[in-house]
Amino acid sequence: MSSSLSGASPDYDLAVIGAGPAGQAACLSLNGALRIAVIDEQARPGGQILRQPPRAFSVADWMTGRAYRGLKARLAAFEALSNVDFMGGRSVLGLREAGGAWTLTLSGPSGVEEVSARRVLIAGGCYDLAVPIPGWTLPGVMSAGGTQAFIKSQQLVPGKRLAFAGSHPLQLLVAEQALEAGGEVAVVAFIQPFSTLVWRAITRPWAALTHGAVLLSALGSAWRLFRAGVPLRFGRPALSVEGQGRVSALRLGQTERFECDAAALCFGFMPQADLPRAAGLQVTPARPGGWKTNHDEWMRASRRGAYVAGETTGVKGAEAASAEGALAGLAVALDEGLIDQDEARRRARPWRKAREAAMWFSALLEAVADPGPFSARLPDADTIICRCEDVVLADLQAALARCDEVGSVKLATRCGMGACQGRNCEHSLLSLAGEPHSERSAFTARFPARPVRIGDLAAR
Amino acid sequence: MRKTQGVSRGEPFAFSVDGDAIQAYPGETIAAAMLAAEATGFRRDRSGRARGLFCNMGVCSECLVHVREGDVSRRLRACLVPAEPGMTVETGLGE
Numbered sequence: 001m002s003s004s005l006s007g008a009s010p011d012y013d014l015a016v017i018g019a020g021p022a023g024q025a026a027c028l029s030l031n032g033a034l035r036i037a038v039i040d041e042q043a044r045p046g047g048q049i050l051r052q053p054p055r056a057f058s059v060a061d062w063m064t065g066r067a068y069r070g071l072k073a074r075l076a077a078f079e080a081l082s083n084v085d086f087m088g089g090r091s092v093l094g095l096r097e098a099g100g101a102w103t104l105t106l107s108g109p110s111g112v113e114e115v116s117a118r119r120v121l122i123a124g125g126c127y128d129l130a131v132p133i134p135g136w137t138l139p140g141v142m143s144a145g146g147t148q149a150f151i152k153s154q155q156l157v158p159g160k161r162l163a164f165a166g167s168h169p170l171q172l173l174v175a176e177q178a179l180e181a182g183g184e185v186a187v188v189a190f191i192q193p194f195s196t197l198v199w200r201a202i203t204r205p206w207a208a209l210t211h212g213a214v215l216l217s218a219l220g221s222a223w224r225l226f227r228a229g230v231p232l233r234f235g236r237p238a239l240s241v242e243g244q245g246r247v248s249a250l251r252l253g254q255t256e257r258f259e260c261d262a263a264a265l266c267f268g269f270m271p272q273a274d275l276p277r278a279a280g281l282q283v284t285p286a287r288p289g290g291w292k293t294n295h296d297e298w299m300r301a302s303r304r305g306a307y308v309a310g311e312t313t314g315v316k317g318a319e320a321a322s323a324e325g326a327l328a329g330l331a332v333a334l335d336e337g338l339i340d341q342d343e344a345r346r347r348a349r350p351w352r353k354a355r356e357a358a359m360w361f362s363a364l365l366e367a368v369a370d371p372g373p374f375s376a377r378l379p380d381a382d383t384i385i386c387r388c389e390d391v392v393l394a395d396l397q398a399a400l401a402r403c404d405e406v407g408s409v410k411l412a413t414r415c416g417m418g419a420c421q422g423r424n425c426e427h428s429l430l431s432l433a434g435e436p437h438s439e440r441s442a443f444t445a446r447f448p449a450r451p452v453r454i455g456d457l458a459a460r
Numbered sequence: 461m462r463k464t465q466g467v468s469r470g471e472p473f474a475f476s477v478d479g480d481a482i483q484a485y486p487g488e489t490i491a492a493a494m495l496a497a498e499a500t501g502f503r504r505d506r507s508g509r510a511r512g513l514f515c516n517m518g519v520c521s522e523c524l525v526h527v528r529e530g531d532v533s534r535r536l537r538a539c540l541v542p543a544e545p546g547m548t549v550e551t552g553l554g555e
């Protein structure tokens with residue numbers, strides 16, 4: 001891969017960050033035009049919903065559900081594109097624009113490298129919202145999304161007996177997948193009462209109707225888990241994890257305790273926003289937390305030559321992510337002069353429809369799953385909130401009482417200064433400050449967006 | 461616990477984690493091989509407590525381990541980096 005010197009022409013016409021449904025759809029809607037680099041830190045394309053097993057594995061019946069059929073067909077078509085260089089196993093650390101070209105700094109197996117392109121599409125997806133509960137830093141406690149990814153991709157159940165807890169219905173699907181893969185499920189616990197989940201769903205009947213299939217699949221999972229003898233619990237906000245050196249039980253309030261050797265937490269998802277924020281793109285607070293990147297009707301972000309698509313613009317499912325990716329691809333074709341306004345509009349129409357339909361469902365899921373700030377209750381004073389720097393709740397509360405600005409808490413406590421760049425703790429800190437969805441951020445997004453050895457950066 | 465039904469993997473190999481030989485299959489991440497061997501601690505926090513991985517998708521940095529190659533040691537995310545034959549991995553302290 002050649003690197004760009006200033007003045008030299010960029011390596012690619014388009015660089016796409018993220019090979020999930022959104023990134024794939026953008027490349028597909030460009031119909032073989034343009035030289036495209038697609039960068040992803042995963043070894044293979046697919047994104048979170050289709051996290052592929054390693055090439056060296058052969059897996060019979062991988063993701064055979066009907067819901068995945070269209071996504072798998074698009075993935076196969078993407079992998080066959082000859083105008084795309086897929087650069088897997090590489091993390092984008094940052095990006096900058098100068099003289100009409102974007103330069104991306106990547107870290108990968110061969111150290112740090114740069115790639116330049118005239119346009120960039122950020123399709124980085126989303127990640128699990130981290131909601132601190134007592135004991136959540138014990139080894140064996142992980143996000144439900146991460147648990148699912150182990151099952152889908154590495155063909156591994158990350159424990160023998162798993163306990164699930166949180167507010168998002170996705171945990172029902174993951175628990176069922178764990179069971180099917182040969183794990184035991186100790187319990188699936190929701191912080192909300194059953195009536196709240198149902199009430200929030202039926203007050204949005206349109207979404208419930210148009211996306212009945214997805215809701216039914218969650219209900220179907222619940223039914224099959226129940227039939228398999230898995231305890232289901234609702235209205236259990238007092239979650240905590242117990243263990244010495246690693247998790248040994250999930251506790252629901254004072255009375256119920258479920259032994260397990262792994263616990264999966266599921267509170268919904270936040271858009272990846274570190275790269276857009278570091279690139280100076282405009283963002284808006286998202287629910288339940290984090291930042292979604294702003295865009296126009298053609299998925300153009302607030303700076304020239306930058307586009308966004310998929311869950312980076314707000315969490316709304318794989319179908320909407322694909323639709324936005326396709327729109328972004330058409331926008332690039334339009335801006336490059338490959339197609340005219342009429343053709344762009346005509347080809348965009350079905351994607352806009354698909355996106356609209358999917359948005360209803362995301363609004364429903366958002367309402368059903370919203371854990372509220374700190375799931376409406378605070379963990380113990382000595383619960384770690386900032387996992388990288390070991391900052392506990394009591395330290396943050398003391399600093400918030402002293403500091404006028406949330407931004408100063410970082411300097412006072414080191415909260416948000418660690419390797420995760422605040423991705424885990426920023427939402428918690430803003431929630432503690434009573435402004436979980438304020439326009440003001442707690443931290444400034446900094447380079448590098450992913451950890452890298454200083455020596456490797458200096459060697460550039 | 462590796463799923464075996466309907467899954468075929470290549471020939472297993474060994475790599476080292478804190479001096480112990482751990483088995484991995486080609487393509488497995490360091491994290492997957494460690495969890496299959498019930499090695500759940502990936503780093504230690506400031507108080508010396510073991511920490512596990514959290515996100516399994518590259519965003520949280522809780523799975524940072526030291527991977528030694530000759531004189532150079534890099535802190536890499538175990539959930540992203542494939543295990544390789546003869547690799548030397550150390551959990552433990554931060555920087």
Ligand SMILES: Cc1cc2nc3c(=O)[nH]c(=O)nc-3n(C[C@H](O)[C@H](O)[C@H](O)COP(=O)(O)OP(=O)(O)OC[C@H]3O[C@@H](n4cnc5c(N)ncnc54)[C@H](O)[C@@H]3O)c2cc1C
Pocket residue numbers: 017018019020021022023039040041042046047048049050090091092093123124125126127128144145146148149173269272275309310311312316317318319321322449450517
């Ligand atoms: C863990 C997890 C599990 C999920 N499971 C389901 C499910 O079962 N069903 C469902 O309907 N939806 C699920 N979702 C939601 C699902 O991710 C989306 O609907 C869909 O995959 C979004 O597509 P996308 O293209 O926007 O992003 P993604 O599919 O997330 O793809 C984004 C890609 O960008 C890459 N990336 C991000 N930042 C960088 C960087 N700095 N450098 C390099 N690469 C980067 C990531 O590695 C990723 O592969 C899940 C989400 C997560 C986070």
Ligand code: FES
Pocket residue numbers: 513514515516517518519520521522523524537538539540
């Ligand atoms: S587990 Fe979060 S970065 Fe690896």
